[in-house]
Amino acid sequence: MKLANLIGQRFKEKPADCVIDSHALMVRGGFMKYVGNGIYSEFPALRRITAKIENIIRKEMDAIGGQEVLFPVVLPASLWEESGRYESVGNELVRFKDRNGSNHVLGMTHEEAAVHLVREYAQSYTKYPFMIYQLQRKFRDEARPRAGMIRVREFTMKDAYSFHTSQEDLDKYYELCFKAYNRIFQKAGVPEVITVKSDSGMMGGSVSHEYMLLTPVGEDTIVICNECGYRSNMEAAENRVENNTDAATAELQCIETPDCKTIEDVCAFLKSDVESSCKAVVYQKNSDDKFVVAFVRGDYEVNETKLRNLVGEEIHPAVITEDDCLVAGYIGPYNISSEAEFYLDVSLEGIAALVAGANKEGYHYTGLNLKRELGDVSYADISKVKEGGICPCCGKRSITIKRGIEVGNIFQLGTKYTKSMDMQYTDENGKSHYPVMGCYGIGVGRLAASICEAHHDEYGPVWPVSIAPWEVHICCLRADDEETKKTADGLYNSLLNDGIEVIYDDRKIRPGEMFSDADLIGAPVRVIVSPRNLKESSVEVTTRDKSVKEMVPVENAAEYIKELRSRLFAEIESHVENF
């Protein structure tokens, strides 16, 4: 198409509200427009990208036997009551009443709808296994939408649901889907996406993986072992800590530590190591505001996800007043009020002599030995892994911490939904069972934005050819020059006839503006037709990533461009793993 007709304007100024590059570039490039908090419209250039991503996904889902279906965006509350999530999910679930006063929700994920669709169909074991998927809009009322299309409230998602008669069968299919997901990201031009173990969160189930595109602006923290390849989302990463268990014990003493409210204060005052100190982080249960105290070694942080899973319900950071049973700044595990629930992190295990709060204003214990003082103590893993920490897989001190954007996830759901919604099948012997489920999600818009984040320069996106809005961008540098215009027109029509996707800029504007627009649009192949080039009977062909820059004779130009395009596709394909 002609760039002059492309709907969506490009501009130079970085929008004030854009904190990450991809967001700024996708706004500046005329890809998306803000409609409301976490809600965007897609201009044609982005819609072309998301359509290509959708088709890549469809192909891979079909290849592993998936059947495309469509669930509604609006669901009756009764469906979510069946699973229990109408109550258990928080504010991110939009609930509303229709004109007749019936409760409805906006689908933020479709496990309930999936079970509802196949509950009658799959009553016999002979129907299993099977997988259904859809590409559909979802709405999650996120508290903090951010980073453009990375964390939005409304988005297009591919969500797939598989059903199995055994855990083994799910494992097998999960592995297949794992590979299909790799292929999707490879085909979309981001073979660098890695998988990490993840926390299953509100989805239920046990085993789960996230697909992460590593980038410093990612909102997820990823734990990677460079030795053995262990990878996990920080939320789910096991923390291993080795303390010197041979150190000498000491006498328990209660010492006055005036104005020492932080670990740093106390260590400085007592001239002790932070590694021998015990830090208290206090939460309250959402249900009854009861205090939950997490004790970790002074140099560790609490991993709230692991703590929440341990507590078994929602918690929030505590507000402690003078009337409460806890003495803020002086909380320790010994002689703590029985009204508070407390957990000891593995990082405290084996420390012979700890410094810890004495649960008394202005006092700390020294020489605290948890085993000696508390008797039969148990430790739980509720802390965050640190850079240089011990890999839980290979045991080496080889942990590095990176940041990434989650571009997909796969979950083993078990029977959480089939049980709660009473979906059963009959086996060979006429016995009833609940099928086990897997679910598999990819956010389409987020993937597009993540690819932009991982593949851009200061001038614009560098789209992989497989998802680029157009494959070739022709700049006719002097549309008022007859020969130049004729050559550019000819090339445009010739490429179009061969089925190449071309955006053609024949506007009568300055070259600088033309090039900066081309940079912002980000098509992988660029062709510059100009009077200067034509003096040499050539056009200039470059790639957006600057790896190619060639003068090509006009008569070979179309052929050369087609070959270059094929080469770019082949490059993408070379990263695609076969089953």
Place this chain on the structure above:
Amino acid sequence: MKLANLIGQRFKEKPADCVIDSHALMVRGGFMKYVGNGIYSEFPALRRITAKIENIIRKEMDAIGGQEVLFPVVLPASLWEESGRYESVGNELVRFKDRNGSNHVLGMTHEEAAVHLVREYAQSYTKYPFMIYQLQRKFRDEARPRAGMIRVREFTMKDAYSFHTSQEDLDKYYELCFKAYNRIFQKAGVPEVITVKSDSGMMGGSVSHEYMLLTPVGEDTIVICNECGYRSNMEAAENRVENNTDAATAELQCIETPDCKTIEDVCAFLKSDVESSCKAVVYQKNSDDKFVVAFVRGDYEVNETKLRNLVGEEIHPAVITEDDCLVAGYIGPYNISSEAEFYLDVSLEGIAALVAGANKEGYHYTGLNLKRELGDVSYADISKVKEGGICPCCGKRSITIKRGIEVGNIFQLGTKYTKSMDMQYTDENGKSHYPVMGCYGIGVGRLAASICEAHHDEYGPVWPVSIAPWEVHICCLRADDEETKKTADGLYNSLLNDGIEVIYDDRKIRPGEMFSDADLIGAPVRVIVSPRNLKESSVEVTTRDKSVKEMVPVENAAEYIKELRSRLFAEIESHVENF
């Protein structure tokens, strides 16, 4: 794919809640599943159909220069406040508050979002004209969802919006879109879809057309002139009535008509013609409950749409109590209470001596001459056209009334939205103007269901090949017979390799069940491989519409089927008008 793996069950019993054939067949055939009032999930068979319809639409929209975009389902109320529709649209617009208490709506149409998207882009006349479209879910909280996918609350819609610098330019594009719509329905296999003039309703604007698929179960009433080709939705159809203006007048008399509360009672009691009687139909304004009385000739019905447009606001059927200013059963235009607003229909014009209520319990006037009694009266067109009525176009008594399903509509919106949302462009002379808009909608699911309604027999849908879930259905009648199975497998694989869409039934079930499943799935070409046919070294090839039934030698079968499929596509193409 193998039918054994197809998700969705088929069954014999007609579901109790299905009042029209297509609904029953699409439920029985495993196409759709009820989720909630007016909310359905699509099984794979239907998703394949809707995907094909979507692609047919995309192609035609692109062909007239449309650019695909995507608007959100959830829109901030502020956008709808700009256009005024946040207030003016009734209960069908779902309004809800998000977690922060901000008002939002579920998009039921996207004029506001369209203007919002291009408002900055299209500030110069040089950008015009242009058209954007999307395929997106919509939610309308219909009071009475019915007939399966025909009238639902949530649906996928293609909605397009065009922008122009003049009415002439809109007219030109409207004509183009008019043709593109014809092509869409022709390509979808329903060339019999007709266009009718329609009422613009809440969309604003003036000229509008609906695309109607005629069927006795349609919920729209269509007025057709068999002489001149005039076609209109009943809502918008002009009613022409010729009364005998030469008839003699009579003296006005107020006559006791005890217990005569209906037109029939009065005419019987007074031995007068219904054509000389004046019927009162009473409404109230939604805003203040003020009475609005529509007077029509006794043998006509009130057209509420035309009346509503005339009144200029929402009205509802009245409830009249004894305390009100109107005397139920005896309401007439002469001496009517000044508290009520009243309108006289064109069907009353020129009647010399009317029978009408006397606005007094138990009394009617006879000999009422509106011009004589009321003075300078005016008449408005607020009645429904009748079978055999006068065509407003050619003037002949040639009107027939049909029923149809609206499968698409096109509207000229004028500047309603660009003005209210302050979208302006600058012309060649630097002067600002509001662009004029057109909008163009097609409901995807409704079109699928309508095609089923128009193309089915008692056993199932007869899908046109261009939108059929599969093109060919192979029945292997004795999958336990080695040669039969081998032949059927071979044919299946051969057709698949040639890119034909095949559903293959190799289940070990009775032929009757196999055939009734094939009928319910409705693929246009059926191939029966059976030991009996193979004795003659042949397979049986039929079409779902029974126009073809051939024994074809096995070695030619694949070729014959491909040719038959091409013939069916050619048949569809033969109905497609070119521009």
